[in-house]
Amino acid sequence: MSVTLVGKHEKDSRANRDAYVSAMLEMMETDDKICHVDCDLMNCIATKKLLKAHPDRTFNAGIAEANAVGLSAGLASTGMNVFVHSFGIFASRRVFDQAFLSVGYSEWPVHIVGSDPGVSAAFNGGTHMPFEDCGLYMNVPNFVIVDPCDYVQLYSLTKKLAYCGSPSYMRMVRKGIVKVYDDGSDFEIGKGYQIREGGDVTLIASGILVDEALKAGEALEAKGISARIIDLPTWKPLDEEIILKAAEETGAIVTCENHQVATGLGSAIANLLAQKKPTPMEFIGVQNRFGQVGPADFLFDEYNLRAKDICGAVDKVLERKAK
Amino acid sequence: MDKKQKMHELRIFAAEVRLETLKVIKARGFGHVGGSMSLADAMAVLYGDVMNVDPKNPTWPDRDEFVLSKGHGGPVMYATLGLKGYYPIEEAYTLNQPHTKFPSHTDHLTTPGVELTTGSLGQGISEAVGAALGKKVQKLGGRVYVAVGDGECDEGQVWEAAEFAAHYKLDNLTCIVDVNGMQLDGPTDEIMGQGKGLAAKFDAFGWKVFEVEKGNEVEPIWDALQEALKVKDAPTAIVLHTHKGLGATFAEVSMEHSSQPSPEKWAEAIEASEKQLSDVRNEKV
Numbered sequence: 092m093s094v095t096l097v098g099k100h101e102k103d104s105r106a107n108r109d110a111y112v113s114a115m116l117e118m119m120e121t122d123d124k125i126c127h128v129d130c131d132l133m134n135c136i137a138t139k140k141l142l143k144a145h146p147d148r149t150f151n152a153g154i155a156e157a158n159a160v161g162l163s164a165g166l167a168s169t170g171m172n173v174f175v176h177s178f179g180i181f182a183s184r185r186v187f188d189q190a191f192l193s194v195g196y197s198e199w200p201v202h203i204v205g206s207d208p209g210v211s212a213a214f215n216g217g218t219h220m221p222f223e224d225c226g227l228y229m230n231v232p233n234f235v236i237v238d239p240c241d242y243v244q245l246y247s248l249t250k251k252l253a254y255c256g257s258p259s260y261m262r263m264v265r266k267g268i269v270k271v272y273d274d275g276s277d278f279e280i281g282k283g284y285q286i287r288e289g290g291d292v293t294l295i296a297s298g299i300l301v302d303e304a305l306k307a308g309e310a311l312e313a314k315g316i317s318a319r320i321i322d323l324p325t326w327k328p329l330d331e332e333i334i335l336k337a338a339e340e341t342g343a344i345v346t347c348e349n350h351q352v353a354t355g356l357g358s359a360i361a362n363l364l365a366q367k368k369p370t371p372m373e374f375i376g377v378q379n380r381f382g383q384v385g386p387a388d389f390l391f392d393e394y395n396l397r398a399k400d401i402c403g404a405v406d407k408v409l410e411r412k413a414k
Numbered sequence: 415m416d417k418k419q420k421m422h423e424l425r426i427f428a429a430e431v432r433l434e435t436l437k438v439i440k441a442r443g444f445g446h447v448g449g450s451m452s453l454a455d456a457m458a459v460l461y462g463d464v465m466n467v468d469p470k471n472p473t474w475p476d477r478d479e480f481v482l483s484k485g486h487g488g489p490v491m492y493a494t495l496g497l498k499g500y501y502p503i504e505e506a507y508t509l510n511q512p513h514t515k516f517p518s519h520t521d522h523l524t525t526p527g528v529e530l531t532t533g534s535l536g537q538g539i540s541e542a543v544g545a546a547l548g549k550k551v552q553k554l555g556g557r558v559y560v561a562v563g564d565g566e567c568d569e570g571q572v573w574e575a576a577e578f579a580a581h582y583k584l585d586n587l588t589c590i591v592d593v594n595g596m597q598l599d600g601p602t603d604e605i606m607g608q609g610k611g612l613a614a615k616f617d618a619f620g621w622k623v624f625e626v627e628k629g630n631e632v633e634p635i636w637d638a639l640q641e642a643l644k645v646k647d648a649p650t651a652i653v654l655h656t657h658k659g660l661g662a663t664f665a666e667v668s669m670e671h672s673s674q675p676s677p678e679k680w681a682e683a684i685e686a687s688e689k690q691l692s693d694v695r696n697e698k699v
Binding site: 126147148150152153155157158160161162163164165166167168169170171188189192193196197198 | 475522523529530531533534536537539540541542543544545546547548549551552554570571574575577578581582
């Protein structure tokens with residue numbers, strides 16, 4: 092395995108967005124086709140650094156997201172390798188038709204980055220809290236969808252997306268979050284990572300729920316329950332092999348996501364398992380509710396995204412497994 | 415070649431484009447006749463003379479590119495590209511048949527010579543803006559031409575694209591605005607007015623605008639496109655006042671958005687279009 096788990100539940104000293112900016116700066120140095128398009132949010136994700144270093148390939152499209160995505164497709168048609176950013180709500184809901192037709196249907200490998208996913212929108216509130224962003228992109232046949240869990244994974248996957256040849260949507264938490272992996276860890280698109288061994292149940296998590304799953308794994312161990320944990324940064328295409336193996340070997344699955352369950356990771360996994368390996372499942376995530384304003388801590392509690400909620404779901408799924 | 419001779423050839427090409435546009439749509443029996451026919455003369459001028467393209471080398475990086483943002487005008491593009499030699503024109507008579515290379519709205523993945531996929535109005539102009547920007551960034555030659563409809567200009571995205579193109583001084587971008595005065599539900603003035611008019615709007619957005627009252631005559635279109643080539647530091651808009659359905663006997667008066675005439679009406683239209691072509695060919699220059 093080319094990844095090294097830290098898993099101490101300690102916050103990374105670096106802002107998460109700097110992982111994206113670092114990866115982009117490095118790529119822009121060596122590849123003159125890489126460019127960044129932003130929508131008047133450069134100050135939010137520190138992409139002014141890109142503008143300063145590469146003014147010829149960093150574009151501010153203003154508060155006009157539909158055009159930003161459309162022109163990104165046009166740039167890609169001339170051979171440019173384009174990343175385009177806005178807040179997750181705009182980078183999904185507001186531009187969905189442009190992303191679908193100008194990018195996806197047209198098969199231009201444009202990379203759309205949506206910041207402040209789910210509860211990480213915190214003080215911007217319900218208007219700015221995407222619980223449905225990935226769900227929208229799940230409908231576009233050729234999109235790759237990733238929800239990185241920390242700085243190191245975001246850095247690595249940004250570089251992988253640039254050369255994956257497909258259109259993509261990536262979620263990006265802006266601020267400093269828990270460091271899950273050690274620096275230098277290298278991730279692949281479409282691959283899940285088993286970060287804890289276990290035989291009784293499997294927790295499959297992505298994004299900022301990975302650390303909650305790790306905490307849940309420790310709490311379960313104290314109760315004598317052996318939980319396997321899989322970090323699944325890529326929602327599409329799914330790593331079917333690691334999921335089916337976990338279903339076969341542990342016989343119970345709990346999915347954990349910072350997103351609506353109905354259109355998200357849990358549903359995608361349920362869809363796979365219903366066809367290939369029916370398995371008792373429980374779902375941690377947002378259950379058909381809108382977002383709201385408040386600190387992230389409050390929102391984690393409010394939407395039942397905590398390790399204790401995961402442990403509760405494990406109790407329920409193990410009851411069904413026993414039957 | 416002197417200009418008179420050139421204009422005569424472009425008039426012939428426009429008449430050929432009209433006839434083939436009708437034949438392409440007639441093969442399926444129904445389609446977007448109106449908005450295809452209004453643009454026939456501009457297409458003839460662009461592909462017949464102004465644009466620097468090579469059907470034998472369609473992805474040449476320094477080529478001029480054309481984007482049909484009003485993607486429902488697909489048939490006039492298929493007629494033009496077929497006559498230009500991108501494929502045998504008969505292939506386009508498979509319009510909207512299963513597995514055809516010629517779908518209702520233009521698709522770059524299916525049709526040789528189509529640069530960018532359109533059909534959701536407003537998106538093609540953004541794509542064209544991106545293509546023009548991409549040419550600038552990579553110091554490629556060639557210009558990008560894009561055609562939008564007047565009804566399409568209801569879309570907010572057109573104006574997002576317009577402000578970007580002006581802000582980034584995309585003087586390698588020219589937008590043909592096909593003002594045929596009609597949209598699906600009726601006259602554009604009645605459905606959604608355009609304030610002081612589309613020429614004034616593009617001007618207000620920082621574009622250099624050329625208004626052509628006789629937008630179905632090749633010479634003033636050609637003249638305006640030559641003027642556009644001289645503009646520096648701003649995108650150019652050629653606002654063409656056209657007639658929806660011009661040259662299709664069944665659509666010319668109704669100015670309808672889509673047509674499904676009877677076989678007799680089709681025969682009448684084809685005959686009239688063939689006569690038109692023959693008359694233009696026989697003009698004394």
